[in-house]
Each structure stands twice: as C-alpha cells, then as structure tokens.
Amino acid sequence: MVNPIHIVSISLGVAFFLGFLRKANHNLTSTIMLLAFAANAFISAQWLWAFIYSNTEPFYIFTAGFRPPYSISLLMGRNEAIFTFLINIAGLLSGIFMLKTYLRHGVYAMMAFLGLILGLNIIILTRDLFNFFVFMEVSSIATAGMIILIKNVKSVSAGFKYIVASSLISILLLLGIVFIYYFGGSLNIDDMITNHLLVSKGAEVAVFLVLMSILLELKPFPANGWALDVYEGSLPGIGALLSATSATAVYFVLNKLLAFANPYWYNVVAVVGMISFIGSNLLGIKQKNAQRLLGYSSVGQIGLLLVILGFSNTLGEKFEYIAFGVLISHYLAKSGLFWLAGIVKQDNIKNWAALQKKPIFLFFMGVFLFTLAGFPPFPSFFAKWQLIMELSTAGMYAWVIGILFGSFLEAVYLFRWFGYAMKGEHNDLPMFELPWHKILPVVIGVLSVFGISYISKDWLPGGTSLNFIPLYFIAFMYLIDFAPAKVKNTIVILVITYYSWLVIPNYYNTDIIRLIFSSIFLIGAILTLIPGYLKKGSRKGFYPAALLMFSGLIGLVESTNIYQFFFSWELMTIGSYLLIIRGKYSMPHAFKYLLFSVGGAYFMLMGFGMAHAGQASLSFDILRTGVPYSSIIFLLIAIGFMTKLASLGFHIWLPGAYGESEADVAPMVSSILINAGVFGFIILMTHIPDANIGYFNIPYMLGWIGVISALVGNIMASLQEDARKLVAYSSIGVMGYVLFGMAMMSHLGWLTAITYTINHFLFKGLLFLAIGGVILRTKTFNMYEMGGLIKKMPWSFIAVLIGIITLAGIPPLSGYAGKWLFYNAIVLKGWYIQGAFIMFAGIIAFLYCFRLIYAIFLGQLKDEHRNIKEASVWFIIPQYIIIITIMLFSAFPQYVLNPIGNWLSQYFPNNALVWNGSLATSSLGYWNAFNIMMIVMGMFVVLLLFLLLVNRGSKKVGQFDIVYAAERPERPETTHMAYNLYAHYNKAIGFLITPWITKSWDNISEWVNTIANHTRKIYNGNGQAYALHILIYIVIAYLIINGGLF
Amino acid sequence: MYKKLLVFATIFILAGIFLKLYQNFDGSKTLNKTASYYAKNGASEVGSTNIVTAIVVTYRGFDTLGEVTILFVAAAIIGFFLKTNAKGTNRIRNLRFSSEIMITASKILMPIMFLIGAYVFVNGHLSPGGGFQGGAIIASGVAFFLLANPTLSVNHKVLSVLESTSGLIFVLLGIAGLIYGGGFLDNRVLPLGKFGTLFSAGIIPLVYSFIGLKVGAELSNIISSLQQIQKEE
C-alpha cells in the first residue's frame, strides 16, 4: 500500500511543480491539481479499504527515521483514513466545482488550495502537538487566501476578520502548546496519553488554552461572528469547502486531543456544543441571506457534533456510529447546499424560487435539506434516533430536550427556505447557468447521500427491520417522473392494489385494528388516486410525494416496534408536506403543517426515548413497562399524535393545509392522513391505559380537549365561506369526537371512536372529492359564488347529500351508529357535562351541513354557471364507491363493529355490546341498523312518490323571474342567501372562537423572532469586536471551569 | 469607553490565566526526557554540531516542511491577491526617488548580503543560523535594493522557478530519506561525515541550503508583490 506520507509529497510536490507552470495553460494546471487530490483520496481510500476489510493494524509513520517522541510521527488508522478520505474527496469535488475560479486566478490560487487540503490532512494524521500547530497555521493561512478568491469589499473584510480571529486563536494555542511541553516534557500526543504527563496544576491551564483554542476554531456560538462573515462573504464553493473540511478536521483533532485531557473536558465540550447548537439555530431564524443561513446551520451542526463528542463515553460503542451519521450528513448536505448556492447565485432565500425553473435542483435541495433536518431515510435520522435513545438511557433528558429544541429551530429556517424555493414567485428571476463542473459535484453529493443512507441503516440495532421496499418503488417512480400522469397513475394504482392484496388479508381474523387501518390507508389511497386521471401532463413530483405519504402510513400499520413506527411517521411527514405544498397558495400553510409535525414528532421521539430507557427491546411493549415515567411518556407521545389529529391548540395548521391543497390531495390528507393520529392513539392507549400526573388524569384532560375541539371546530366550520375550509374545519370537529371517545377509556367509548374514524374516512373523502370536483368546474371556492348547481351536477349533489347525512349522524346512515354509540358511551361513563357539549357541537354540525348543501346546490344558479357540466367522472367514480361502502356499512355494521368489540374486550371487558344479527344491545337500549335502514328507506320512497304525485302540476319559475323592489344590491354576492349566513351567530359567540390560539402561537413565534433579532446584534460586523468575543469566551470559560480566577 | 472597560476586564482575567501559568513555572534544573535525548544522541545520530539545526531539519524536519509550506502559501496568496495588472505597469506612479548614496550603497550591499545569507544557511549545522535566517537576509537584500530602486522590479519568473525547484528538491530529499534512510526527511541519506566540518551531518547542509534559497525566493516574492501592487480598476 502507498505510504500515507505521500499525501504530503504529492500535495507539496504538485504545489511546487505548479510554480514552473505559471504561464502554462490553466486547464493543464488545474487538471494536475485535481489529479493530486484524486491521488490523495486514493491513498486514503485504499487504507480505509484495508482497515475495513482486512483488519490491518494502524500504521505509524516515523519521520526522519527516529522513533517518537523524539521525532514527529503520523498515524494512519481507520478513523484517520475515513477523515482524510472525506477531506481529499471534498477537495476534489470542490476543486471541480470551482474550476472556473481556479482557471481565472491561476496557479497561485491552486497552490493555496493544495496547501489548505494538505494542512487539513496533516492535522488529522499527526501525533505531534506542535506539528499540529504548524499545519493548522498552514490551513488557516490557506483559508484566508481562499476567502479572497472573489475580490470585493465584503470578501476582503471577511477575510481580514478571519485572519484576525485565527491569529488571536493561534497565539493562545501556541502558548498552550509550549507550556504543555514545559510541564509534560514531550510534544508527542501518544506519549502524553500513555505516560500521563499532564497531571500537574500548571499543565491544566496549558491544556485549557490548547483545547479552548481548538474549540474556538470550531466556531462556537457566540464567538463566531468572523466565521459567519466568511461563509457569507466568500464564494459558495469556499463555504462548502470550509464547512465540509475544516470543521471536520478540527473536530477530529479535538477528539484526538481530548484523550490526554482531564475527563471533565468532555462536559465542557458538551456544554459548548449545546450552546452553539441552540444559539446558532435560534439566530438562523431571522436570516435571509442563503449563505449566511448555511453558516448558522453549519455552526449549529458542529455544535451538535460537539455534544455527541462530549457524551462519547456515555454513548460508548454507539458514539462512532452517531457521530459519523451526523457528520456525514452535515458534510454532504452542507457542501451540497453551498454548491447549490453557487449555482443559483441568489443571496436572498426568497429568490431561490429560481430553482423552479429546473425542478431537478429542487429535488437536490430537498434531499440535502431533509438530510440536514434528520429525516428518514437519511443517515442523520438513524444517528439522531440512536442519540436520543442512548441519551435517554443515560437519563440525560435535559440534553435530549436541548437537542430536539435546537433541531426544531433548525427545521424552522430550513423549511421556510425550502418553501420559498418550491413555491416562491419566480417569473422575474433570471435563469441560472448550469456548467457541467458545477452540476457534477452536486449530483455526486446526492448519490452519496443515498448510498450512505442505504449502508448506514444496517449498522443500527433494528435497522434491518425497516422496510425499504416502498422506498425503492418511490425511487423508481421518481426515475419515471417524466412519464405522462395517466401512465404513472395506472402503475401506482396497480401497485397499491397488489400491495393491498398482499397485506390486508394477513390481518383478517388476526388483528382487526390493523385490518381497518390498512384498509383505510390503502383503499383510501386507491380511491383518492383515481381523480388523478384528470391531470394532463406529467404532474412532476406528485407521485413520489403521495407514495411517500402512503408508504409512511402503511408503515405505521405494519410496524411492530417504536423504531419502525417513528421511521414511518417521519416518512409520512415528508410525503404529506410535499403533497400539501403543491397547492397554489399553500406555502405558508405547508410550512405551518411541517413545523407542527416536526415539533410533534420530537415530542414523540422524546417519549419513545424515555420508554426505551433501560430496556433492550424496541417493541411496543416497552411502553407498557416504561415505569416510572409512563404518564410523562404518555403525555409526550400524545402531544405528537394530537398535532396530527389537529386537536384544539394544535389545529391552526389544518384549515390552510387542507383547504389550499390540490383538489385530489385534500381528500388524501384530510380523510386518510389524519387517521394516523387515531392509529397512534390506539397503539398508545392500549399500551399505557392509565396515565396520571399528580391528581390529573391525562385521558380525562384529553377528553375535554376533544370536547372543545369538537365544539370550536364545528363553530368555525359554520362560519366559513370557503367550501374547502368548511370541510377542513369540520375535520377538527370530528377528530375532537374521536379524541373524546378514546379518552373515555371504555369499551363503548373506543367503539365510538373507531366507528367515527371509519365514518370520517368515508364521508370526509366523499365530501372533499365531491366539493373538489365541483370547485374544479366552478373555479371558485366561495360558496356564495355557487348555488343552484343541483340540476347541473346531480351526481355531486347526491354525493354531498349522503356525505352530510353521514356526517350529521342522521339515520339511517352510519353516522347515526356513531351517535347512538356515543350517547350510550357517555351515559355509561357518566361524563354528562362533556356529553352536553358534544350534543351541542352535534347541533352546530347541522348548521354547516345545511349550508354546504344549500349554498352550493340549492337556490339560484349563477349566471356564469349556466353552461356548467357535471363534475368529472374521475371524481364521481370514487365518490360512488364510497357511497356504496357507506350504504353497506350502514346496513350491516355488525360485520365490522362486532369484531372490533371482541378485540376491545381484551382491554375493556365491561359494557360490551351484545350483537344479535344486526341488533345491537347495550345496557341502555338497543339499535338495529338494518331495520332502521329499511324503515327510513321505506318512508323515503313513500314520500318521494307522494311529492312526485303532488308536484305534477306545479309551475316552473324562470331563474330571473324576480323583482328587486327598486333596489339594486351593492355587491352581487350579497344576493345569495348563504352569504355570511350565520353573521348573527358570529356576533353572539364569535368572541369565543376568535382565533386566540392562532394568536398565541403567533406571539410565541414573534417572541422567538425578537429574541433572535436582538441576539444577533452581537455580530456587529467589527473584526475587532469578534476578536474580543473570542477572548471573552475564553475567559468566561476559564472562570466557569476553574471556579473563579484563582 | 464602555468597550475599553470590557476589553480591560477581559484582558485582566487573561492576565490572571497567564499568572497561573507563571506561578506553576519554577525554572528548569535539568533537561527533560526529550531534550536529554537530543543532547545525548543528537551529535552521533545526526552529526550536526548545532543541535537546534539537527532538531529543525531532521528530528522535527516535518515541522520545517510545514513552515516552508506556510511561507509558500502566503507568498502565493499575496501573489494572486495583489496581482499586478499586466497593462497597469505603464501607469505613471508617484514615486519618490532615492538618493544617489542609497542607490550606490544598495548596489554594493546587495551582493554582500547575498553572500552573508548563503554563508548563514550553508553553515546552519555548524553555527547559529540556517536556511530561514539566511533566506531572510537574502530577502532583506532584495528589499533593500527595491527600496533604493523603486522603479525596478524583480523578475517573478526567476523567483518562482527558484522557489519551485528548491521546494521540489526538498520534497525529493524527504522521499530519499524514506527510501534510503529510516523515514521521510531522514538525513542519513548521505554519510554523516566528520563531525564539525562543512560536509557533514548527512543532507542537512543540502536541505538547509535549499530551504534558504526557497525562503529567500519566497520572501523576495512577497516583497516584490507588495512593491508592485496596484489598485485594480
């Protein structure tokens, strides 16, 4: 194998050699430079290969032929091989990316670049402290040179700030090193470690100086203004290089040197990291400049890495996996995003909308962002999961909260940015150039992300149990994204059908709950995909997103442990976010949705972590045994599910997200996605049946939340003018019923909840499909702009009618079953007050149901709708499939409810229903669905015949056969009776439902923004002040560590 | 004022940290392990009279390589950072001409300074001094010359070739140590020779000479870059 010392000889040799070629063709010289990096990377790679596959011993290089500690030695071990490989590859890719820059600046710039990469390689390899200092200086001088590859006042002043800061740091570092030599008598790191040379009191101060200097090189918040300016002021390619290489190398050095420090240093590192992680991500929120934003994110990520390093002893053998997972994600994603910044050439994150001109780059950006934010299936997800689990096992919940909080803040700004890129206004923005040398590194970055994701899952306990097959299919769908939508729709429907056929029968007779939910998710998927046939063109990006959501959903059902569950949950989140944001105006709503989802998921993750603590297994059963914190676990996980259920307080994302999404996406998310929360609650509550905090019974509180959600949701729904928002708000209401039912923790309560879930799936799908179909025709969402459509769209009318009958719980349809069960359950539970509220909410539901049918279909036809046609057949077909299902369920509920009852009996044996055919008997009364159906049908037929008979001779009135009494209406819509129909109710009780919850969330975000805005004022742009920050950081650290000055 | 107070307080605490270092310093009575090794074996293993040189060039030769790299990188950066416009050289610059004495002196002094520099780096293993010092003296000569004759400019090409050649030879000598000696930059490629003479200490005189040339060329390069700088319009 090639001696690693040749990394030095190649880099330096080439750098010196370039001096001969000053005037030569720069194409030649830059090729030579790139070859040098490739050769370096090859050397690292072959060592890496040897360490992994043939168990090679670490290789020591003794320079000058003398043994250490008397000469400088280098070490090539497995970790060194990994890190040098990363650095050399980053050098190569970054060199390719900035090819044009190097061609313009000539060999001097290439020399500096070679020096930078060489310096970083050596600081990783070296085992000598002073040698580390020398090559650290090499790399920081070279960095100072790289910053000014673009010469303008910004970059030059940023470069000066950098050099000011780094020379101050190096003064302290040198001082520390010299005193380490004085107190230890050696400069060799191994010597210090094995012979414990640094035990004296003085040496501690010296070690302090050295380690603080290295920490400061990692740009900890808030002593990092200089670094942020560098990220902002230099070329994006340099930003990529710095965040990918410098930080990586110095991080490795820190890890190396901590070995000879006092163990308390690990705590220092963790604290520094946490401050950095949270602080930097907080400030990122206010940032509008893309490169500076990435700078904040870099600092944050390094902070997280420091936390991980600080806990390396706690994490034990998992440390390497976790650190590597986070590091590699940061490395790839950050350089990828910086490269994208170099391609888009837009400073303001709002202008990244330019990416829409090349959707493939949006995909790249998405991959990098989701990698950074720790979503599956990317390596950072696995690392973060394991980190939380391990820290929870060690009982470090405060740290877990810190990490999750910081991650959340990071998600805020990353996804706001992504939102701008996906949906921002882009018509005025210039098209960006796409030279090959800029695309190549990005593509390699994306492919590497996927490659490493694939590898890294297998290294984790339980990782192999994850189901990646749906993801392969999604990848396939992405590859054929250019195909016409109709073709892809057919493929997807066929595949889901096939998958359903594989999965659903398995649960028959074994697990009724999973049977129900897998049916809802899969059959629902098929039904809601059918309208997709209406779409022309290729509908880019829709199918991968939809499939991601559905695979997440079915993954939830199929999961047998918390790990698979969380994995699927996050997949579902990505998919649904990408689906929701497709709507024309849905950018802010999708953003809100994502924030609530991410926040909820982090609560869940924390709950899972607490449950997992101290238990080897990952299975759901650990929730049951998760004493003594089971109540807190319950609460945390419940919050996660409540965000998805849009329970009151967590609902503000829902109306916009559902209302603004595409016509066929709305039923997908509202009638299918929302059930994930219900499923989650079923899993949670069957495992933790009793949760109390102090005197408070958590389910009891959940019950109240459900009641209020139902009430407020229904009132809000009644006051909407937008048909889609009306249906969306009604979801909040229905989910309130479901939560209330679950919270009763009784047999009938649960039966009610599940019945409502099924009903909601059916009627909400039906209503959204019907209304979506109508809206596509009328081109308006406002109900007062519709009216009289009954004759034009009879099929849609019938669908909506059936839908609202089910919704309102009017016999004979299955909604009534839910109501009947509900009142039984309430009475048996004895929650009379809540019951009264629920009843009141049910009455309010009539208000909006009435409005839906009246405003859209009855009354007068608008002039512009005279030639309107029935909704598309692709919308009608799934509606009528659902209607048939509703009819069957209504007539024969026993086939579903009886097995559920049996299943429930294992948890709640009391108050079960007794079934006799279609006759259900509770202790309060009985109900025969089939008979009711027959009676109502009979009455209906009789009445219909009667009316037809009576109305035979009635006169038809022309539509405009009306006279205004010498009065012209000011606004045409006010002539529609349904406009602001419930204005008086609004006056009376509007104050109750003024969106104070929305306001309080707004206030929270306002506070956070204000704090961020004030805090970032410390970065006043003055290089001297930044140097002072560094010094203050050091002295404060000293005072804290030392407990005073002396 | 407020800021100065803050700076003062910070530096005051920093001084406290230094004081702590100082308190724990109690002089040295004997050489520590590492230094004793060099004292005992430096002469025999490396053959250099000047132990500092032995350390700089051989034992810690790798540091020196880094040092050379720093100067090299710094010179390169200054080179492209302050790059002269090819056309700009014709611009009439506001120069202050030096006195006749200065010019004459520089003409006489420069070769002498070059000679001194060369002497210093060739004898680096025998007496105080070595490549860096010698190189710096040479560069000072160049700087002096340029101060005296502001209109003249140094030929960058020659400097570059000199710099690159000596750098490459340094690296090659290092590799030679790897192949013929015990490791990268081992000086025992050539025989150690008679202790205390010019041609002794293996390749140390050679290495130091090339370091001297290289440093001289690099520093001269920096100086001449600074001299030629112009504002890019």
Place this chain on the structure above:
Amino acid sequence: MIFNLLAILLGISTIVFALVAIYTKKLIFAILATGGVSLFASILYLLMAAPDVALTEAAIGSGLTTLIFLFILNKIKEEDV
C-alpha cells in the same frame, strides 16, 4: 548578576518600545518601535543562550517584518497623494 541586570533593562526597553508602538500617533514611529521590540528581544535571546533564535529574530522579526511594514506604509502614503 550583570547579565540579569542587562536582561531586566532589555525587558523594560522592549515593554517601553511596545507601549510606544501601540500609542504613538505616527505610524512610521510605531513600525520602527515594533522593530525595536524585536531587536531588544533578540538580544534577550542571546543572553538566554539562544543564538539561533536571536539571529532569526534579528533577521526576520526586526529586519524583514519592519521592511514589509514600511513597504505597505509606503504604498498607503502613495495612494494618499
């Protein structure tokens, strides 16, 4: 003893020169004073049995660095006109 006295003297001189370098208004004096700091320091090195370092400091620290400073100062003045 005499050496110690000399060392103290040198130490005080360097510090005084350093103060001058920092506080003098004229840049040219500041630069020359910096060179002086280096020069006195290099004599101090000689006293402390480090001729190698002394030579280096004299050649590089007080010689070359000062020259580079002067070059820059010259340039800045030139631009001023």
Place this chain on the structure above:
Amino acid sequence: MEYIGLITGFILVILGIWGFLTQKNILKMIIGFTISDTGINVIIVSISYLKNRTAPILNRPDLLTDTVNKITDPVPQALVLTAIVIGVGVTALMLSYALRLYQEKNTLDINNFKDLKW
C-alpha cells in the same frame, strides 16, 4: 533570567492583545499582533533557558561529553524558529489584507468595514 524573560514575554503578549483590541487603525492592530507574537517567542525562549548553561551548539570539544548537563533545552528554540517564520508569513498576509482594505475604502479604520453583519 528565565523569570525576567517570562514576565517580559507575558507583558508583551498582553500589551499586544490590548493594542490588537483597542486600536482602531488596522496597521496598529497588526503591530499589536506582531508584539504579541514576539512576546510568545520570548516566553518560549525563557522556557528553554537553564541557568549557567551554554547554547546547544557543540562547537567546543568539552561540550561533547556530558552534554546533557551543559546545554540549554534545544527543543523550544527549534519551535521558536518555526514560530517566527510562521509569524512573518501571517504578518505579511495581514498587511496585504490591510492594503487591500485601504484600497477599497481609502481608510484604515476597522470600524468602516462592517459590510457583513448579523
């Protein structure tokens, strides 16, 4: 002697940093940095010093025997050599930055270079 050197060195470092942090003129800041650098070098040399010993150059035959007890510590001296050279590299780079900054805005006041912040 070594104590004198050490105290001088520390004072130089602190004075340098003081200048570095309080002077508004960029050249003065660089001067401060240079002074700190010199201070560090003085400190390192003081560490190498041992009482009544000679420089680590074995140019007298009597030094060749029992060298261990006759010479000062050569290692810090070797380190200082390196440090000095690094210092000049950094200083030169800082100075060329200063020149550039001056060319950009015709001023050397550090407060005028706040283009990037927050």
